[in-house]
Amino acid sequence: MARSIISGLIIMLSLTLLAPLWGQGAIREEGDVVIIQNTGNILRLSKTGAGAILSFQDRQSGREYLADGNDTPLFQLLLTRAGDQSGETITLSSNDAARMTVTVLPKDGGQDAVELHYSGFADWPQLAVHCRIAVQAGDALLRWRLRVSGAPTLVLEDSQYPLLLLKDRLGDSRADDMALAGATEGGAFMAPGDWKQGFQRRYIQPGSLAAQFASFHDPAGGVFTATQDAVGYHKTVAIARQNRGVEYSWSHQCFHPLTAPYELPYDVVCTTFRSADPARPCDWRDAADIHKRWAVTQPWCAQTVAARQDIPDWIKRGCIRVQWELRSDGEPDAVCDWLDNKWSKHFPNLPPFMTFLGYERIASWVAPKYTPFYPSDEAFTAMTRRIADMGGHVCLFPSTYQWTLTLRPKPDGSCDWDDRKDFAAIGEKHAIKDRQGNVMLKKPSWLYGGQTAALCRGDAWTREFFRAAVNDMAARGVDVVQLDQVVGGAWPSDGRTACFSPDHGHAPGFGRWDVDAFHEQMALLRARANAKYPRMVFSMESPQELFAQEFGLYDYRHARSVFIINQWEQYPRQHAAIFPYLYHEYMPVFQIPPHSEPVGLILAQAVVSGEMPSCKQHQMEFPGEPLVKNGDFDVPSMPPANWRIWRSQPYGPAIVDYDSATPGQGAAALRVVGTDDSEDVHVYQVLALAEAHLAVGGKYRLRFMMKSDALSGTGAVSLSAMSDSNWQFWKELDAWHTNALSSQGWQSYEQPFTIPADTKAMRITLRLKGKGSITFDQIVLDELHADGSYAELTRPGNAVFTIMSQWAALATAGAGKYFMQGKLLHPPPLTTARFEHQMTSGKAAKLNGQLYTMMKDASKLVDSASCTIDIVSGESTWQQHSMDITITAGAVEFHVPISLRQKGEMLLDDFKLTEIGGNGDNLLPNPGFEDWADPTQAPASWQHIAEYQGRVFKGTFHREEKDVRSGNYAIRLASAANDDLAHLKQVLPIDGSMLAVGKSYRLSFWVKMRNLARWLPIEVKHDFPAILHNAFQAPDGDSAVLMINISDVAQSGTLHWQGQESTHTLKPWELKLVETK
The missing domain is CATH 3.20.20.70 (Aldolase class I)
Incomplete structure (x- = not known):
């Protein structure tokens, strides 16, 4: 311990002694390393090999941001051959250069700079690349430039420079690491170190990159990178999860024949940064502030909103x-x-x-x-x-x-x-x-x-x-x-x-x-x-x-x-x-x-x-609106406003239109006319209980009118209690149906109902199956009161109306000077409760049969084939599927996997592996699972895969004796949850005896499904302060904090602003503006 302390003191003393010699910006060489330093950073480059970046540190804290074991190239070029219209590209990087030299340049215009010269590219001996990195006293930015010359038969189309491979974890945890790009939308992500290897985010300017900067930070600080292009050349910033870290890179698109040198026409800059206020943690605004200091000097900030005459x-x-x-x-x-x-x-x-x-x-x-x-x-x-x-x-x-x-x-x-x-x-x-x-x-x-x-x-x-x-x-x-x-x-x-x-x-x-x-x-x-x-x-x-x-x-x-x-x-x-x-x-x-x-x-x-x-x-739901929207169909539009149409035949002949000549009441009614006995048409509206203020156990009544003419099938109004408001996941918990006669004039109907447990939404469906005409009107939902009477349900005004009406009142009172013209500030601290919102969406479930070949010991995939297995709701019949594969050179193992990756059951039987054009012999051992003496063990020749790379597979396999395609047994895979996996496979040698390189094979098999969902849920949780807030400064110098309660209950918060502490209690969805003039 004493030795470590003494070593640390020596390093600190050395840096202290060197600081006056280096000044604020300087470059020096130490053996095989070039050290570049300015007010914010210390960058170390190797003078040997490909000139890799060795270190990127915050000068004040000494924090290292560069990933360990970094072999990332400094640049990568994308070139085409002059006159070639095929689009075939040539990729060269700094790692491809046979020679690299480093030159520390004389001070020029207050800048210190170092230049790395790359040459000796195989097949392109005339090609030369010059990478320049400059610093300047009083400037915390490292400035990068690129020059490409020679090789007149090539056209430069993209130069990726510089590439920075940063650590995949900045502090003790990835959870508080944020990757940010100045995107048009959605440019901030937490924990990029947890992304799958190879996953990346790309933003293009002009295009999805609205502001030409990006950053990577945690509460202690981070790295900022940007381009300083006042003109608008095409460029891309990419944030990618690589093997050893998170890579930030800029790509500069062009079409430049190298008959003349290419010079990058703007600086790429980077620096480390921390919170401007030591009392608060670093956040994304600290990175944005660096970009803004440059941006406000550019043409796009020539005039403020307040001064612009073209903004009314x-x-x-x-x-x-x-x-x-x-x-x-x-x-x-x-x-x-x-x-x-x-x-x-x-x-x-x-x-x-x-x-x-x-x-x-x-x-x-x-x-x-x-x-x-x-x-x-x-x-x-x-x-x-x-x-x-x-x-x-x-x-x-x-x-x-x-x-x-x-x-x-x-x-x-x-x-x-x-x-x-x-x-x-x-x-x-x-x-x-x-x-x-x-x-x-x-x-x-x-x-x-x-x-x-x-x-x-x-x-x-x-x-x-x-x-x-x-x-x-x-x-x-x-x-x-x-x-x-x-x-x-x-x-x-x-x-x-x-x-x-x-x-x-x-x-x-x-x-x-x-x-x-x-x-x-x-x-x-x-x-x-x-x-x-x-x-x-x-x-x-x-x-x-x-x-x-x-x-x-x-x-x-x-x-x-x-x-x-x-x-x-x-x-x-x-x-x-x-x-x-x-x-x-x-x-x-x-x-x-x-x-x-x-x-x-x-x-x-x-x-x-x-x-x-x-x-x-x-x-925007105004107070007093009927709960069933457009239930009188007096708004002529198609599809009917607030209703959806489902057709069993997407291009079927059925017509959905309006009857304005003879409505039940009001100006119009909705009419469905069918001419095909097999066609089914549903016009439906979904009322989510939470939004419609309906309650489980509540007693209600649906009122409506119908008339019909010459129905061959069913014309009806159906009311269904659904387990979810999302059609991908809902199940019908209860239903009430009222059928019209085959021909009748206008009749009024009432359907009382009680909302059952677990209901999340009520669905009203207007239906026609077959030929004929049915017309609907005056669809109303009533609530049963304690005295036995019913009253029509209306909407009280939703959160959108509540927010809009308050915002309008504030704007009318003059708050537009903040909301529309003001400068946004770092929001002051506000202590309040947290609010969690869970989002659920769906993705289509997929089942696939697979085949693949591998190199020795499954070291690398060589060939693959697959076939899609369509999922059927409930229990399917036995279905046969097949796929073909050709074995290519290098493959020594032939893998036949079977797996189930979602909740439910899948049965498989009667596999057959044959050579295409061969004698028809089945080359797969135990293809029908008949050799299966012990039901607790995997069938003969099949391996049960229970774990892979640390993941334990909880799915199970079973010897099926009742529901088989043929013979005595089939195999049944079962998963109790969507994140479970049941997995078995056979691995056959490709040695020329049964399977040989250069030959093609077909695998067929039979499959049956039980209770597999066609849609799988994707759930994402968002965590927010229960009171959101932000700070504005108006053109006249006044400042204000806007707060809004985003929950359905009252929330309190303590605001620390301009040396004052104040407590505020906001009603649900209440806006509050606190001004200082």
């Missing part, structure tokens, strides 16, 4: 955005009715800001033939005039550069919309082309199998074409236009493929021309707007710092992205509203509402982050 006062004061789908929420008459009878009643002092989806002539998101607008130009324009008369505003989301070729192709080859002829004649020459000259085509989900192309904005024709579309919108009363599907400023390709057309007036591939073209597009739109419609505001899908001064709004989807569960990755995002924190005083953003996630909680997160609040029309 109605945005600066604050407003609420409502999103309305004209085809399903209701047409223009319904909009005007809603505004007059609901909006004006509850928000009398706040003009509406309406975004209309589904306005396009053909269908939602079908571009570019938008006009006449849905349902007609006359109806649409009358609606916009009514909104303007209220002082309100209308926004549309055109698809910008998309050209829809086909919509919803059908089995017979026809489409709901086919515009390929006009595209070929007009648009194709201006579309994005790949390097072979082919039009880039995509199949976005909203076209239901249809295709779209993207026009190239580098073509002046395209920019003028879109300007004409904006003219059409302005002429119809639209005063906010969002450039949609250019996410984060990227054109609508995949973000990795550039336009190579030689006919558009731009250079091929990635280049500065792309961002310059978008600036030109916005200058063109702004000039036209100023001349013809000066009230016009432009918005863009997802924020991007590069264009902040050219837009008056950005949509921002971060709050909802935190809650989205993706089945392909289950690493929960953390709430870190990066863009508003950086640029709130320069660029307002509005929240995009979720689809089915927890709407109130997401809205609360958005509001407290300084976003303009938004909701879909049906998400």
Whole structure:
């Protein structure tokens, strides 16, 4: 112990003595190491080998951030051959250079720098790469530059530089490690060291990287990295879990023939950082502060919101955005009715800001033939005039550069919309082309199998074409236009493929021309707007710092992205509203509402982050609304507003429409007409108990009206108690059915019911099976009172309404100077309870038969084959499956596994392994499990795998004697839970006796399922403070803290702010603004 203390004192003394000699920024050589130091960091580079980074330390604390055993290259280049249109690439890294030398450069302009020179690349002897790292007195950033020269027959298309492999655990635990990128949404993740090896996050600018920085930190500090590109060259930051650590790397896309040297046109920077306030732990805002110090000196921060003339006062004061789908929420008459009878009643002092989806002539998101607008130009324009008369505003989301070729192709080859002829004649020459000259085509989900192309904005024709579309919108009363599907400023390709057309007036591939073209597009739109419609505001899908001064709004989807569960990755995002924190005083953003996630909680997160609040029309429930939404069907839309349609035949002939001539009561009724005895149509609405304020054990009554004509099957209203509100998991616990006569006039019905235990939702289903016509109307839910009377249930106003009404009152009172114009500050400490919210989604369960071959001792996979086993609900019949495999060189083991990886049972029998083209002999021992003397042991020739790499498999196997395909036995695999695994296999030698390299084989088998779920749950828990809060500073210097209770019960919190301590108690979903002037 004494020896360790003395050694530590010697090291500390050495550093103390060296500090005055080194100054704040200096570079020196010590043997085979170059040491680079500035005010914040100490970086050590090897002078030998490939010039690896040996150490990256925080200078003040001495904390090491570099992973141990680091062999990560310093750079990696992606090149193509000049003139080669195949896209075949060549990858070279610093590890491929035969020679590397290090030169410490003379001080230049106050900078100290070191340069690493790489040469001697096999096959490319002329290629040279120069990596420069510089420091400067008073600057905590390490600055990296790259130069590539020589090899004139090559084209540089990507340079990955630098690559930093950081530790996979920063402190004692990974749990408090956060990986962060300046993403348009969802850029914060905890414990990246727990990611699967090879998993990565990539963000592209322009595109998904809204602000060009990333970081990795825990409460003690971290590493910051960024590019300082004021122009907008294409770049990517990647955060990847590698074998020894978490890798951060920047990639710089270009298309640069090496007939001339390539010089990276901006600095890549990095530094270590800690909390700016020693009294609080380090958080993501400390990293964002480093980026902001540079960003505020850039063109996109030229003027604040308060000073900008292109942002109108109605945005600066604050407003609420409502999103309305004209085809399903209701047409223009319904909009005007809603505004007059609901909006004006509850928000009398706040003009509406309406975004209309589904306005396009053909269908939602079908571009570019938008006009006449849905349902007609006359109806649409009358609606916009009514909104303007209220002082309100209308926004549309055109698809910008998309050209829809086909919509919803059908089995017979026809489409709901086919515009390929006009595209070929007009648009194709201006579309994005790949390097072979082919039009880039995509199949976005909203076209239901249809295709779209993207026009190239580098073509002046395209920019003028879109300007004409904006003219059409302005002429119809639209005063906010969002450039949609250019996410984060990227054109609508995949973000990795550039336009190579030689006919558009731009250079091929990635280049500065792309961002310059978008600036030109916005200058063109702004000039036209100023001349013809000066009230016009432009918005863009997802924020991007590069264009902040050219837009008056950005949509921002971060709050909802935190809650989205993706089945392909289950690493929960953390709430870190990066863009508003950086640029709130320069660029307002509005929240995009979720689809089915927890709407109130997401809205609360958005509001407290300084976003303009938004909701879909049906998400805001006004007090006094009927519990059954649109139960009178007086809102003409299809599908009916607040109802869903399920069809047994997706393209069946049944018609769902409205009967406005003879409704039961009111203006219209819902009619279903069938012409096929085998077709079944359900129109249903789900009432989640928690949201509808229904209670298990409560007594209620469903009232409704039906009339029918010539029914061949069943026309009915069904009410079901469901175990879940999610159709993927629900089970029917109880049900009540009321059938109509085959033909009858309007009749009224009452169905009393009691909600059974374990019910989570009630489902109302309007049904028709077979031919005939049935019409429904006046669907109402009543509650039974203690005196025996019934009263219609109404909604009290939900969390969305509660938040919106409070936010509107604060904005009307002047709080817009904080919410829409203020600078976001580090939030002061607030002590309050914690709140946990669990999200559940589903992923499709998968069963597969598998075959594979391996090298000796299963060291490496060689060949593989699989077949899909379709899961059947309940108990299936025996089904046969097969798969083929060819054995290739290097394989010495042939593996035949059987496994069950989810709750339930699976039976297997009668395996047969034969050589394709052979004599038909079964090469698999004990294929029907007949050699099975001891049922407690695995059948002969089969191995039971009970454990692998530390994981214990809890699934079981059983000798099945009753339910067999043939013979006496089958094998039954069973798992009691979805995380269990039952696993057995055979391993056969590939030695030429039975199985041989170069031959092909077929494995067939029979399988039967019992109680296997078709959907498996994905559960993610989020933990928040019960009171969210944030701090703002207004342009006039006033500051405020906004708090919101995100729970359904009262919550108290103690706020420590500006030297004062105060306690606040907030009612459920209450907003509170605490100001200091």
